[in-house]
Amino acid sequence: MAARPRRKPQAAAAAPRPLEGRVVLVTGAAGGIGLGICQVLREQGATVEMADVDAVTGEAQAKELGAGFHSLDVADAPAFAAVVETVHRRHGALHGLVNNAGVIGPATLWDAAQLERVVAVNLHGVFVGMQQALRFMVPAGAGSIVNVSSINGVRGTTGAPMYAATKRAVVSLTRHAAVQHGPHGVRINALLPGNVMTHMLQRSYPSAQLRVALAQVTPLRRLGHIRQAGLAAAFLLGDASAFVTGHALAVDGGSLAALEVAG
Amino acid sequence: MNHRCNHPPLLEALSREPALAGTAVAVLVTHPVPSENADTLDHLTRCTRAGLLDVAAWVHREVAAGGLLVLAQGQAPTVDALARSVDDGACVLLEVMAQVHPAARFACVRWRGSSVPVEELVKTLVALGLLPRAARLAQPLVLTGPT
Numbered sequence: 001m002a003a004r005p006r007r008k009p010q011a012a013a014a015a016p017r018p019l020e021g022r023v024v025l026v027t028g029a030a031g032g033i034g035l036g037i038c039q040v041l042r043e044q045g046a047t048v049e050m051a052d053v054d055a056v057t058g059e060a061q062a063k064e065l066g067a068g069f070h071s072l073d074v075a076d077a078p079a080f081a082a083v084v085e086t087v088h089r090r091h092g093a094l095h096g097l098v099n100n101a102g103v104i105g106p107a108t109l110w111d112a113a114q115l116e117r118v119v120a121v122n123l124h125g126v127f128v129g130m131q132q133a134l135r136f137m138v139p140a141g142a143g144s145i146v147n148v149s150s151i152n153g154v155r156g157t158t159g160a161p162m163y164a165a166t167k168r169a170v171v172s173l174t175r176h177a178a179v180q181h182g183p184h185g186v187r188i189n190a191l192l193p194g195n196v197m198t199h200m201l202q203r204s205y206p207s208a209q210l211r212v213a214l215a216q217v218t219p220l221r222r223l224g225h226i227r228q229a230g231l232a233a234a235f236l237l238g239d240a241s242a243f244v245t246g247h248a249l250a251v252d253g254g255s256l257a258a259l260e261v262a263g
Numbered sequence: 264m265n266h267r268c269n270h271p272p273l274l275e276a277l278s279r280e281p282a283l284a285g286t287a288v289a290v291l292v293t294h295p296v297p298s299e300n301a302d303t304l305d306h307l308t309r310c311t312r313a314g315l316l317d318v319a320a321w322v323h324r325e326v327a328a329g330g331l332l333v334l335a336q337g338q339a340p341t342v343d344a345l346a347r348s349v350d351d352g353a354c355v356l357l358e359v360m361a362q363v364h365p366a367a368r369f370a371c372v373r374w375r376g377s378s379v380p381v382e383e384l385v386k387t388l389v390a391l392g393l394l395p396r397a398a399r400l401a402q403p404l405v406l407t408g409p410t
Contacts, residue, residue: 077304109323109360112316119311123352127307127345153355161359165315169352176344 017045018238023091025049025084027074027129028101029067030058032198033148036226037098037233038065044234049087052101074101074125075117084132093140096237097133099126099170100148104163104200115162122166123173130177134186141185144237147174149190151252155259159204171248178246187245189236194252196224219254267325268292273335273381282389287330290388291321292379293353295339296346307345314349315356322360329366331392332357335384336373336403354403368396371403380406 024041028034029050038061041048048067052058055071062069068090070083088094105118126147137143152159153167171190178188195201195214201223205211215222232251235241250256266283268274268290277288293314298306318334325332334357336350350373357369370391374380383406394400 109319112320115316115319119315123311123349124304124307128304131304153352155358159359161356161363162315162319164359165319165352165356167352168355169315169348172348172351173344176342176348180344 015043017043018240019234020045022046022095022237023049023087023093024096024098024237025051025087025094025133026098026100027051027072027125028148029069030054030061032200033193033196033226033229034098034100035061036228036230037100038067038230040227040230040234041237042067044238046096046234046237047091049083049090051083072101073121074099074129075120077124077128080125080128081132084129084136088136094133094136094143096144096146097129098146098148098233098237099129100146101125102148102150102163102167104160104204106162107160109161118160118162118166122163123169126170127173130173130188134181134184137186138181138184143186144241145177145186145188146233146236147171147188147190148233149174149192149248151192151194151250151256154192154248154250154256174248175246182245187236187241189241189245190248191229191233191236192248192250192252192256193229194218194224194250194255196226196229196251198226217255217258218252219258222253224251224253266290270335270379270381273379273384276381276385277388280385280389283385283392286392287328288333288388288392289321289325289328289330290333290335290384291318292335292337293318293350294337295343298343301343301345307349310343310346310349314346315353318353319356322357326360326364326367329364331368331370331388333370333372333388333391335379336371337379338373338375340375340377350403358402370400372406373403374406376407 024046030052042065050062050067051070051072053073058069102122106114149170150167152164174190229251266277266288270292296309354371361369
């Protein structure tokens with residue numbers, strides 16, 4: 001009997017890089033969900049420019065990822081415009097923007113200065129980012145913007161009322177902008193993270209016991225990971241969501257659904 | 264009953280309404296922010312001042328008194344995306360405060376048009392006052408048709 005020819009071992013399939021060639025700017029990128037988004041975008045081949053008010057951490061993270069970095073407070077409109085301009089000039093294009101920078105703010109309504117800061121970052125910052133990105137995306141006839149909101153913006157749960165208010169306003173702003181700019185070929189969607197393990201969540205739920213309890217009331221019985229938020233953002237930025245705009249995508253382990261069915 | 268409202272004709276109508284005699288009502292009426300160019304950061308800043316930050320200050324002042332706190336949002340008939348987004352945010356702010364302050368009841372009522380619909384607002388507040396304490400309404404209550 002003739003010997004069977006030996007099969008050559010198959011080469012490991014290359015990981016798909018659906019965002020190859022795309023230039024994406026991410027704000028609030030130095031940690032938490034923003035960092036998770038940047039990590040996934042890099043894996044998927046995107047050229048990533050990171051922006052954050054924390055320049056020390058941001059520079060270090062960007063170096064590790066092979067991404068660009070810009071020190072930026074999104075509440076500073078001229079500075080934000082300059083960063084977007086720089087990114088576009090550096091790469092000759094801007095295909096995506098993730099407006100992720102946000103602050104939680106106080107649990108009460110008495111400190112006007114703190115409340116104004118929440119509004120300036122969470123709402124005005126998102127608006128300025130969209131405006132500046134659209135300056136380049138509209139003439140190009142293409143682009144995808146992801147505005148990071150929160151499930152607390154859809155169903156206001158206890159905690160930080162102005163945070164919830166601004167996150168709801170972001171969802172509305174996203175929908176209006178999607179309707180306005182759809183004809184220009186630009187898609188605009190919102191990402192609604194639920195209880196994802198970040199420093200922000202740890203500050204709100206400082207004890208491990210509290211976080212375990214939080215996981216137990218989430219239908220999937222666990223807290224989310226920043227990578228999962230990153231994968232969702234990558235979906236919204238890429239061609240797989242080419243017919244998706246004006247949508248608010250919850251990455252929340254079913255928390256919103258649980259609130260809805262509870263009535 | 265000592266009602267509070269920043270719109271004098273509405274305050275007078277509330278004071279004359281016998282069905283509200285047993286309910287302390289505080290109403291904040293907000294009006295569309297005029298703008299020649301409604302797609303600017305300047306316009307958004309003015310909308311958030313009038314429609315969100317001032318609302319937060321009002322809630323902070325009024326919530327201790329309990330009773331029925333109503334945010335009455337007047338909107339322009341033509342779509343002002345920034346103003347409407349801010350109004351939606353203010354509605355959720357009330358929703359969060361309702362969970363923290365069970366002694367107070369919160370409602371967000373909205374209309375589109377140039378003048379404050381005093382009679383319709385009074386009827387709406389009477390209806391709200393008749394609801395069971397545990398009732399939860401989808402907010403906002405919109406008094407006019409969609410545009």
